Amino acid sequence: MSNVLTFIEVSPSGEIRNTAPMLLAAAAKLGTPVAVVAVKPGGGTALADELGRYGAQQVFVGESADVDSVLHASQVSALVAATESLDPLAIVLAHSIDGREIGARLAVRLGTGILVDVIDVTGGEGAISATHSVFGGAYTVQAKVDGGPTIVTIRQGALDDRADPVQATVTVQALEPVAVGAVTIDDMQDAVVASDRPELRGATKVVSGGRGLQSQEKFVLVEQLADALGAAVGASRAAVDAGFVPQTSQVGQTGITVSPQLYVALGISGAIQHRAGMQTAKTIVAINKDETAPIFDIADFGIVGDVFTVVPQLIEAIGKRNS
Numbered sequence: 252m253s254n255v256l257t258f259i260e261v262s263p264s265g266e267i268r269n270t271a272p273m274l275l276a277a278a279a280k281l282g283t284p285v286a287v288v289a290v291k292p293g294g295g296t297a298l299a300d301e302l303g304r305y306g307a308q309q310v311f312v313g314e315s316a317d318v319d320s321v322l323h324a325s326q327v328s329a330l331v332a333a334t335e336s337l338d339p340l341a342i343v344l345a346h347s348i349d350g351r352e353i354g355a356r357l358a359v360r361l362g363t364g365i366l367v368d369v370i371d372v373t374g375g376e377g378a379i380s381a382t383h384s385v386f387g388g389a390y391t392v393q394a395k396v397d398g399g400p401t402i403v404t405i406r407q408g409a410l411d412d413r414a415d416p417v418q419a420t421v422t423v424q425a426l427e428p429v430a431v432g433a434v435t436i437d438d439m440q441d442a443v444v445a446s447d448r449p450e451l452r453g454a455t456k457v458v459s460g461g462r463g464l465q466s467q468e469k470f471v472l473v474e475q476l477a478d479a480l481g482a483a484v485g486a487s488r489a490a491v492d493a494g495f496v497p498q499t500s501q502v503g504q505t506g507i508t509v510s511p512q513l514y515v516a517l518g519i520s521g522a523i524q525h526r527a528g529m530q531t532a533k534t535i536v537a538i539n540k541d542e543t544a545p546i547f548d549i550a551d552f553g554i555v556g557d558v559f560t561v562v563p564q565l566i567e568a569i570g571k572r573n574s
Contacts, residue, residue: 253282253340256311256333256400258326259302260349261288263319267301269453270345275306276412277372277405278343281379284414285309285337289318289329292425299421306414311337315426323349327356328426334361336422339400341379343372346404346508347452354404363399370409370510370531379403387504387527407453408510409531449483451500456482456513459502459529462489463518463539463558470495472562473517479569485509485529487519503528517558521546538562 255278260268278284286307288295295312302310313329330342344350346368358365371382379401380393460473477484485502502509504527514532519525521544530549537550540557547553554561
């Protein structure tokens with residue numbers, strides 16, 4: 252089977268990002284999954300056991316002293332080196348901020364095509380096909396790249412598959428120093444977020460609130476349900492524009508695109524801009540007092556009622572079930 256490279260994002264503290272299992276599962280659908288990481292010298296071999304549990308048959312470690320000081324250059328160099336060594340059919344990355352940037356730079360370096368925001372992949376020897384949800388989720392289309400390894404960024408949470416665990420082999424390669432003139436940064440440490448909730452992008456459960464929550468004070472109901480479910484907190488653009496929550500919580504065409512196992516919409520009408528960012532969720536539950544709200548058109552389960560009456564009862568029922 253052809254090799255399929257998977258770029259694994261690693262935090263400055265050395266932790267593998269939670270997109271790794273999904274990406275390696277996608278690679279396993281196409282060929283032999285190879286995990287590629289870019290780390291400081293001596294920092295990569297310790298990751299091999301964990302990546303093997305996620306399905307990586309080989310781990311290609313690119314070592315560079317510039318990883319934490321030069322923006323994305325070492326990551327791209329690691330992928331270029333792995334491509335030259337392993338001749339992959341495809342290269343898979345997360346559709347994250349870093350993944351999009353690295354994938355685009357890599358496409359220029361390799362002179363090949365890139366398919367972005369993919370929700371599924373199929374294929375095997377010789378070619379792959381990527382599935383996209385487009386035009387606000389109204390259509391599903393297939394796309395291919397002719398010639399060269401296909402670069403794919405996959406929407407976080409889009410795939411449920413998991414690859415079988417294996418014992419990974421490790422290849423370590425020192426990367427060339429980054430050329431003068433590259434963009435440098437003083438600090439790549441993750442921002443400290445005072446929350447125990449999951450990160451919205453890539454969360455398996457999301458509870459979102461809309462204008463129907465009426466105020467910032469009443470939006471706490473969304474947070475309470477999210478905490479009961481162990482979910483991330485999201486919001487519609489209307490709720491963000493009204494000042495209920497910061498823009499970083501916005502789900503939709505101009506916000507964050509999510510594809511969780513469970514999406515609960517509270518007081519959200521379901522405008523096309525919002526639906527574009529969440530309608531690939533596996534199960535959608537909508538609670539809205541307007542029975543004609545468009546959100547019910549895509550909901551798997553709908554409750555016509557006042558969120559301030561229904562949600563407290565739901566939280567209480569969840570609490571009793573968990574106790």
